[in-house]
Amino acid sequence: ALRAKVLKVVQGDDNTQFFHMIANGKHRKKKIIQLKQDEGTVVGHENLKLYILNYYKQLFGP
Incomplete structure (x- = not known):
């Protein structure tokens, strides 16, 4: 079970790209x-x- 969690963190999941886009968008708004x-x-x-x-x-x- 622990191994699956580690892989999920390393490989990312379906929401990873979404959260990166949100974080980058917030950074761009300040510039x-x-x-x-x-x-x-x-x-x-x-x-x-x-x-x-x-x-x-x-x-x-x-």
């Missing part, structure tokens, strides 16, 4: 990939960082 602005779309991690930094500098001042 900002692009911002759409009037000036255009900001894409890329460094570009997003600079855009957000400049936005808040203008908003709150130096």
